Amino acid sequence: MELDDLKQAFARLDRRLEEQNAVNVAQVRRDARNRLQDSIRPLGRAQTWQIVAGAATAFIGVAVWHGTRDTMGGPFVSGVILHLYGIAMIIFGAVTKALIGAIDWAGPVLGIQRRLARVRKAQVLAGIVIGLSWCVLWIPAMIALFQLLFGIDIVAPSPSTWLWLSAGGVALMGAVGLFQYWARATGRTAIAAAFDSAFTGEHLGRAQAELDAIQRFERD
């Protein structure tokens, strides 16, 4: 069997498919806008939600630090942290969205695919950083929310509250570890796999694999 022998098979297959389904150009024009928004840019949709969440977080942060700037205590610091975190989310989201929006699909295949793979990798990395930072961030978030909703500074009565909150964080992570162990021990592989995916950067590995495949194709 030679490569050129496959040309006949390819032409035969195409003729058969041509008879079966003609391309409906008119219908495409009608559906084009919805299709593009719904399917071709899933990365962009994720960034939109990230920007919205970032704006909400920044808004809470500003509300808290602005209301407590006279005391400069725990709520003020927590508000500032949330404000900065929200801004970082917005910047990550906006930059990624701009990169996706600027992609010219009529560019050379290798260049466009490399660019898409880089954007995907950056998005996954940002997601991991944004997600994992909540291991620590939930502490200022709790302080800020208590201050915002009830006007209570939960740190002020006792500075050791920071210690208790940190201990709570460690306990929470321990509970997550135990839950993961239980999922493995009892054969609940889907749950265990979801944990692996979330904590070991499986998506990052896939994004890097795409980039590696492009480099291999260029090099070989």
Add this chain to the structure above:
Amino acid sequence: MATPYDQERFSALVREHAGIVRKVATTYCRGADDRADLAQEILAQLWAAWPRYDVARPFTTWMYRVALNVAISHVRGVYRGARHFVPLTDAHHEIAAAGHDHEARDELEALETVIAELGQLNRALLLLYLDDRSHREIAEILGISESNVGTKINRLKQRIRARFA
């Protein structure tokens, strides 16, 4: 550049070269529904990119670039995690049922095997070669040099020879 509302010209060109969309969808998707879905996605993106089309450049090169970029992205999104292409079983059976000879069926099986074993970019190279595109056009579509295209096609030939020896 093409005028943004030059719909008739777009329709005529796409109809004339509809085979490109069909071939790309056939190469990257299993099953009739998946192929139709990808074909629609390609056509939608062609329509969106049409206002930026430079009429001084070949339409087929532009169309192939858009179609392949959308197809590869579609496959990475839809079949994320799937390691292997599943052969075009329904198309194969239809052609087999249509009374084609034994040799034709063997060739079709070989084509499916080759497509299934190739990565997304090599699959694009195979498709362009089987569609009788010149080395220059393949180079322009993929964004590699003409000499690189020649080298890669020779490797592909060796690979297929070894695979079916």
